[in-house]
Amino acid sequence: MIQPANRVTEIQEYYFSRKLKEVAKLNAEGMDIISLAIGSPDMPPSKQTIDKLCEVAQRPDAHGYQPTVGIPELRKAMAGFYKRWYNVDLDWATEIQPLIGSKEGILHVTLAFCNVGDEVLIPNPGYPTYTAINKILGTKITYYDLREDNGWQPDFEALEKMDLSRVKLMWTNYPNMPTGGNARMETYERLVEFAKKHDIVVVNDNPYSLVLNEHPMSIMQVPGAKDCCIEFNSMSKSHNMPGWRVAMISSNKTFISWILKVKSNIDNGSFRGIQLAAAEAFNTNSDEWHHEYNIVNYRRRRDIAEEIMKVLDCKFDPNQVGMFLWGKIPEKYADVEDLTEKVLHEARVFITPGFIFGSNGKRYVRISLCAKDEKMKEALERIKSVFEKK
Numbered sequence: 313m314i315q316p317a318n319r320v321t322e323i324q325e326y327y328f329s330r331k332l333k334e335v336a337k338l339n340a341e342g343m344d345i346i347s348l349a350i351g352s353p354d355m356p357p358s359k360q361t362i363d364k365l366c367e368v369a370q371r372p373d374a375h376g377y378q379p380t381v382g383i384p385e386l387r388k389a390m391a392g393f394y395k396r397w398y399n400v401d402l403d404w405a406t407e408i409q410p411l412i413g414s415k416e417g418i419l420h421v422t423l424a425f426c427n428v429g430d431e432v433l434i435p436n437p438g439y440p441t442y443t444a445i446n447k448i449l450g451t452k453i454t455y456y457d458l459r460e461d462n463g464w465q466p467d468f469e470a471l472e473k474m475d476l477s478r479v480k481l482m483w484t485n486y487p488n489m490p491t492g493g494n495a496r497m498e499t500y501e502r503l504v505e506f507a508k509k510h511d512i513v514v515v516n517d518n519p520y521s522l523v524l525n526e527h528p529m530s531i532m533q534v535p536g537a538k539d540c541c542i543e544f545n546s547m548s549k550s551h552n553m554p555g556w557r558v559a560m561i562s563s564n565k566t567f568i569s570w571i572l573k574v575k576s577n578i579d580n581g582s583f584r585g586i587q588l589a590a591a592e593a594f595n596t597n598s599d600e601w602h603h604e605y606n607i608v609n610y611r612r613r614r615d616i617a618e619e620i621m622k623v624l625d626c627k628f629d630p631n632q633v634g635m636f637l638w639g640k641i642p643e644k645y646a647d648v649e650d651l652t653e654k655v656l657h658e659a660r661v662f663i664t665p666g667f668i669f670g671s672n673g674k675r676y677v678r679i680s681l682c683a684k685d686e687k688m689k690e691a692l693e694r695i696k697s698v699f700e701k702k
Contacts, residue, residue, distance in 0.1 A: 326444070335656075335662055346661045346683065347662045347680075348679045351549065353553075354683060355605060357553050357589075360593070361551070361589050362589070365585045374585055378582065378587065379581050380576040380579065381576075383581065383591075384405075387410065389594035397521075397528050397530075398533055400562075402532070407562055407563060407564065409571055409572055410560050411575075413546070413557040413558075414544050416557075416559075417571075420574045420575045421515060422451065423574045424567075425480050425513055430452065431452045432452070432483070433512075435458050435484065436669075438669060440668055458488070468506065481512065484514060486517075486529075488634075491676075492632025492633055494525065503534075508536070513541065513542060516530075516531040516541060519546035519549045521550075523634050524606070543563070551590075551593045552605060553593070556586055557586075610635060612685055614681055620695055624651065626640055635682060636681065637681070641676065647674075648677060651665075652664070654698070658698045659691075660694055664680070
């Protein structure tokens with residue numbers, strides 16, 4: 313009997329892939345579920361971005377294969393983005409690599425740096441794809457704790473007590489998803505010091521820095537970070553382009569060349585129209601555009617999400633940033649799904665149980681801000697009707 317590869321038994325179908333099937337079934341039964349679960353911006357990119365895509369798509373010579381390294385216009389625009397928002401200088405020709413989304417990049421970076429059996433540090437709680445990719449590739453996963461009482465920052469004293477002799481990569485994610493813990497320059501400086509001390513490559517995932525955040529930061533602002541760090545960034549969140557699949561990594565030219573060697577054997581560059589449109593977005597989206605879409609809009613929604621958390625009697629840190637709200641559930645619930653399933657089946661609202669992000673998330677829920685104000689208000693009223701019954 314034909315059997316799948318062993319790696320297939322090491323992973324499960326992605327939580328949202330599985331759960332959305334259930335939600336679709338409930339909707340087919342007339343339940344009309346409001347989803348406040350997934351971080352997929354519901355707003356469009358800027359008009360200039362869409363216009364550029366349409367313009368390029370009309371050209372008869374724009375539809376061929378594109379270089380894996382990315383076209384110069386896009387890489388120059390990415391370098392300009394880093395200079396504008398973080399005051400970081402990147403050589404567009406050697407220190408930037410466009411990606412077809414960050415998930416792809418997680419795979420390529422791991423393939424470029426890790427052999428089977430090498431050790432990788434992954435945050436708990438953290439983005440589930442870090443774990444899934446490493447299970448698929450046969451690396452040894454070691455989780456490091458992020459705790460609310462430490463602002464969801466790494467505990468460097470605990471890290472120093474670990475056996476780090478086989479660690480090749482350390483994944484970090486600031487502003488943090490799912491917890492909303494903001495980046496701190498002190499944390500970035502200590503991460504660079506830690507990486508140099510132990511010959512570990514720190515990979516910082518940084519797609520949320522412009523969302524509900526007046527002071528975006530990058531680990532690349534730390535002197536010497538390029539020598540030992542890689543940073544991911546993405547247009548999905550900051551430019552309302554999740555379906556376009558445009559992301560990037562920045563690092564030193566040697567690291568970039570290793571990653572490109574892997575990537576060039578797996579895919580080609582994305583459609584030229586998408587690359588030129590992405591460059592247009594980087595180059596022309598004004599400060600006013602970013603303020604309206606990434607601050608003002610999400611602030612309104614965040615206020616509603618906070619009201620939902622209060623109705624659910626969940627505690628949250630009001631200083632969180634990013635496009636989610638993370639809250640701790642009341643002690644009366646034995647398990648987080650006791651709450652989230654009640655919200656789903658009685659209030660007809662889909663919110664995310666924190667256990668999918670790791671054991672340190674098992675007493676938390678996450679609410680996405682990626683729904684229209686009217687939908688979020690309706691979700692609030694539905695939840696009130698269930699949880700404020702006399």
